[in-house]
Amino acid sequence: xxxxxxxxxxxxxxxxxxxxxxxxxxxxxxxxxxxxxxxxxxxxxxxxxxxxxxxxxxxxxxxxxxxxxxxxxxxxxxxxxxxxxxxxxxxxxxxxxxxxxxxxxxxxxxxxxxxxxxxxxxxxxxxxxxxxxxxxxxxxxxxxxxxxxxxxxxxx
Amino acid sequence: xxxxxxxxxxxxxxxxxxxxxxxxxxxxxxxxxxxxxxxxxxxxxxxxxxxxxxxxxxxxxxxxxxxxxxxxxxxxxxxxxxxxxxxxxxxxxxxxxxxxxxxxxxxxxxxxxxxxxxxxxxxxxxxxxxxxxxxxxxxxxxxxxxxxxxxxxxxxxxxxxxxxxxxxxxxxxxxxxxxxxxxxxxxxxxxxxxxxxxxxxxxxxxxxxxxxxxxxxxxxx
Ligand SMILES: [Cu+2]
Numbered sequence: 001x002x003x004x005x006x007x008x009x010x011x012x013x014x015x016x017x018x019x020x021x022x023x024x025x026x027x028x029x030x031x032x033x034x035x036x037x038x039x040x041x042x043x044x045x046x047x048x049x050x051x052x053x054x055x056x057x058x059x060x061x062x063x064x065x066x067x068x069x070x071x072x073x074x075x076x077x078x079x080x081x082x083x084x085x086x087x088x089x090x091x092x093x094x095x096x097x098x099x100x101x102x103x104x105x106x107x108x109x110x111x112x113x114x115x116x117x118x119x120x121x122x123x124x125x126x127x128x129x130x131x132x133x134x135x136x137x138x139x140x141x142x143x144x145x146x147x148x149x150x151x152x153x154x155x156x
Numbered sequence: 157x158x159x160x161x162x163x164x165x166x167x168x169x170x171x172x173x174x175x176x177x178x179x180x181x182x183x184x185x186x187x188x189x190x191x192x193x194x195x196x197x198x199x200x201x202x203x204x205x206x207x208x209x210x211x212x213x214x215x216x217x218x219x220x221x222x223x224x225x226x227x228x229x230x231x232x233x234x235x236x237x238x239x240x241x242x243x244x245x246x247x248x249x250x251x252x253x254x255x256x257x258x259x260x261x262x263x264x265x266x267x268x269x270x271x272x273x274x275x276x277x278x279x280x281x282x283x284x285x286x287x288x289x290x291x292x293x294x295x296x297x298x299x300x301x302x303x304x305x306x307x308x309x310x311x312x313x314x315x316x317x318x319x320x321x322x323x324x325x326x327x328x329x330x331x332x333x334x335x336x337x338x339x340x341x342x343x344x345x346x347x348x349x350x351x352x353x354x355x356x357x358x359x360x361x362x363x364x365x366x367x368x369x370x371x372x373x374x375x376x377x
Contacts, residue, residue, distance in 0.1 A: 033249060036242075036295035038288070043245035068331075074246045076355055080320055081247045081338035101250040102356075108245070109331060142253045 024052030025091055025127070030137035032108065033101070034117045042115065044069075044106035044123060044137050049096035058089040058133075060126035067110035069123060074102055083107070088128075101142065115139050194375045197368035200361045202354045205369060209348035215313045217277075220289035220302035230347040234272035234370060237341040239319050241280030241334050242292040251338070251357065252276065252296040258359045259297055262366060270370040272342075278304040279314065279321035279336045317341055317349055342366070344373060 030046035050056050061069040071086040089104070091097050099105050106123060115121065117140050125133040199205060217225040238255060240248035255274055262272065276293045278284035281304050289302030304310070314321060321336040340357070344350035351369055353362055 033245070035245065035249065036292045038291040039242070039245070041243050041245045043249075068328075072246070076247075076338045079337050079339055079354065080322075080335050081355075082324075082335040083244075083246065083333050102247060105246050142249060 024054075025050055025056055025125075025133055027125075027133065027135045030123070030135050032115070032121045032137045032139045034115070034139050034141045037114050037116065040110050042066075042108040042111065042121075042139075043101070044108055044121065045099045045101065046106075046135060046137065047096055047098050048091050050091040050093055053093050055093050056091050057128040058091065058125050059087075059128050061106055061123060062126075063108060063121055063123045065112055065115070065121055066108045067112070068107075070107040070109065071104065072107045073104050117141055194372060197365075197372045199351075199365045199368060200358075202356075202358070202361070203351055203365040203369075204354075205351045206349055209344055209346070209350045210316070211348050212316050212343075213312075215305075215309060215316075217303050217305035217309050217313065218286055220286050220293055220304075222286050225301075225303050225305075227347050230343045232345055234270060234345060234350075234366075235275055235343040236272055237275045237277055237317070237343060239277050239279050239314065239321065239336050241278055241336070242284050242288055243280065243331075244334070247338065249296070251340075251355075252293075252300070254357045254359060255300070255340075256297040258357075258362055259299065261359055261363045265363070265367065267370070270366075270374075272366075274300045276300060276302050277310070277313065278302065279310065279319075280323075280334050281305055281307050281310050283330075342369065 026049045028047045028049070030044065032042050032044045035042050048058075058071065061071060063069050071089050072083045073086055074081060074083050076082075085107075086104070089097065097104065108121065108123075119139045121137045121139060123135045123137060125135060127133060196207075197205070212227060212230070214227050219225045219229075236255065236258070238251055240251065242248070259274055262270075274297065276289070278289065284302075284304045286302070286304060289304055293300045293302035313319075319337045319339070319341070321334055324333045324335060326332045338355050340353040340362075341349060342351040342353065350373070351365075353365070
């Protein structure tokens with residue numbers, strides 16, 4: 001698959017590349033938060049836009065690098081933080097949905113190999129129109145970790 | 157000084173009066189300060205100070221190096237406590253990164269005496285061994301301390317702190333989730349639960365609240 005015309009945008013985001021097939025979803029800013037080297041469970045984030053005229057529903061997700069991928073939403077209800085699996089995620093026509101820390105995320109469960117900053121995770125989103133959207137997410141530290149917190153020495 | 161000799165006598169008299177009045181006002185203010193405790197700190201909405209601070213009962217836990225972690229280790233300094241588990245990829249790393257920013261901000265404050273310790277207490281002691289915590293907690297900040305223990309010992313602490321946690325069983329026994337309180341707790345140097353901070357976390361606001369709480373605590377000791 002070619003990144004093609006998306007490459008200019010990919011330059012800006014530097015962390016993602018997505019190939020759309022017959023669907024109308026576009027994924028931008030996809031990333032997976034780097035975890036401590038032994039972490040088996042990671043979270044992936046992205047903005048998913050639907051420039052089309054019909055709602056598109058994500059009905060599943062998987063990755064060749066993880067046993068299981070689930071769509072979760074973190075909610076804080078009456079002081080309790082909980083993650084709730086979302087069997088499907090509707091991306092409304094003309095709208096977009098943001099997967100971000102503390103909210104919706106792709107729950108990447110049981111990594112087959114340890115992942116560190118700079119690695120890439122391939123995530124396949126299954127859509128209700130029968131197609132698949134392949135997302136490439138780069139592993140990187142949380143932006144909140146901020147300057148002066150150099151994680152690179154953790155995995156070299 | 158600039159008065160001509162003609163007015164020096166009047167000027168001197170006025171100065172004496174002013175000094176006397178100033179001394180009187182100063183004395184009254186000083187007496188007031190001695191007699192009245194300083195005003196309680198005005199905190200942001202997300203920070204709640206417990207009045208009185210909650211006295212904690214003894215507990216026996218273990219830190220990520222394998223050393224005993226008990227009430228004694230909460231004394232002599234301020235401590236921030238966050239509860240979570242290492243198999244939590246979203247809210248726990250997000251909060252630990254926020255705590256790292258908070259720790260770096262607080263470290264720049266002019267009063268090194270109030271440098272707190274930062275503790276991540278597991279609500280999933282089944283999976284969170286000291287070894288696993290040792291690989292997880294210091295990743296976010298090398299000074300952070302992971303704490304775990306037996307399920308009953310963890311409950312002993314969380315109940316006293318009104319921290320809730322609930323294991324959510326799943327079809328994959330090794331892959332369950334744990335719902336848990338999202339608040340950040342602040343323990344004072346006497347080892348008492350002093351305040352709690354609720355999300356969403358704003359590290360600037362939290363730093364200001366921490367400064368006010370510690371300054372007030374020092375002032376009333
Ligand atoms: Cu999740």
